[in-house]
Amino acid sequence: MSGQNSGSAAPQSATERESAAVVAFWHNLGLPGLVDIHTHFMPANVLAKVWAYFDQGNAHTDHPWPIVYRQPEDERVALLRAFGVRRFSALAYPHKPGMAAWLNGWETGFAARTPDALHSATFYPEPGADAYVAEAITAGARLFKAHLQVGAYDPRDELLGPVWGLLAEARVPVVVHCGSGPMPGRFTGPGPMSEVLARHPRLIAIIAHLGAPEYGDFLGLTEQYSGVYLDTTMAFTDFLERIAPFPVGLRPRLADAGGRILLGTDFPNIPYSYVHQLQALARLDLGEPWLRAVCHDNAVALLGL
Numbered sequence: 459m460s461g462q463n464s465g466s467a468a469p470q471s472a473t474e475r476e477s478a479a480v481v482a483f484w485h486n487l488g489l490p491g492l493v494d495i496h497t498h499f500m501p502a503n504v505l506a507k508v509w510a511y512f513d514q515g516n517a518h519t520d521h522p523w524p525i526v527y528r529q530p531e532d533e534r535v536a537l538l539r540a541f542g543v544r545r546f547s548a549l550a551y552p553h554k555p556g557m558a559a560w561l562n563g564w565e566t567g568f569a570a571r572t573p574d575a576l577h578s579a580t581f582y583p584e585p586g587a588d589a590y591v592a593e594a595i596t597a598g599a600r601l602f603k604a605h606l607q608v609g610a611y612d613p614r615d616e617l618l619g620p621v622w623g624l625l626a627e628a629r630v631p632v633v634v635h636c637g638s639g640p641m642p643g644r645f646t647g648p649g650p651m652s653e654v655l656a657r658h659p660r661l662i663a664i665i666a667h668l669g670a671p672e673y674g675d676f677l678g679l680t681e682q683y684s685g686v687y688l689d690t691t692m693a694f695t696d697f698l699e700r701i702a703p704f705p706v707g708l709r710p711r712l713a714d715a716g717g718r719i720l721l722g723t724d725f726p727n728i729p730y731s732y733v734h735q736l737q738a739l740a741r742l743d744l745g746e747p748w749l750r751a752v753c754h755d756n757a758v759a760l761l762g763l
């Protein structure tokens with residue numbers, strides 16, 4: 459015996475240990491893996507700017523945000539696969555006009571070389587948005603992203619009317635960052651997006667971060683509209699609980715909304731390890747059927763995976 463490859467006695471790297479913990483989580487639930495509806499992949503220069511934004515403390519001035527997963531793109535994809543994330547999104551979003559169509563072109567290429575990524579796309583209130591959104595849907599996009607805080611736009615903007623209409627008609631879901639956490643924006647909060655839903659009640663909208671910190675209002679939208687979902691991104695983690703704690707009194711509604719909650723993590727832009735998001739869901743104590751639905755089955759049903 460060489461002693462070098464002696465099986466379980468071999469020391470594991472931190473990555474191997476974390477992968478084993480994530481795999482044990484879904485395996486113990488009897489799932490075939492995870493579906494993560496809220497991960498970010500974007501052109502390297504854009505991602506570098508996003509990381510610089512977090513490094514400079516702009517995301518939330520009172521709380522340092524040291525991003526854990528700064529590997530090159532191929533290593534980040536390999537890591538999600540090692541975690542057993544069967545499908546994951548590739549959300550990108552513009553902060554200014556003239557950027558969304560270019561991001562969508564990049565996303566089409568990423569989806570083509572990454573078959574387990576959900577082909578993702580985005581938009582901005584600008585002339586021609588309806589045309590490039592229609593083009594992205596034709597090209598196979600099955601998930602969009604709208605970031606009202608970073609984009610600093612009003613979702614009721616008349617240039618977006620046809621965009622919401624197209625998405626509603628095509629039944630293509632859109633992940634919308636419209637809660638006021640971790641930083642509020644001019645058009646965040648439940649008001650503006652509620653008006654969009656009143657005009658487009660068939661829209662499939664996945665509210666990012668469980669709508670933090672306006673959890674109750676956004677849970678209310680899932681009760682009002684059959685197409686409103688919430689993603690778990692950062693919710694219930696030690697990090698977000700310090701900034702925007704989830705009220706314990708809302709847990710029964712969280713249990714009732716179990717069919718409309720989707721696992722999301724914000725990988726790779728998170729200041730803690732991936733497995734912590736899963737542990738944060740488990741410690742809610744809402745039961746294994748709730749966890750199975752949230753971590754896999756709801757997304758499979760919604761996206762027809």
Ligand SMILES: [Zn+2]
Pocket residue numbers: 496498691724
């Ligand atoms: Zn995100």
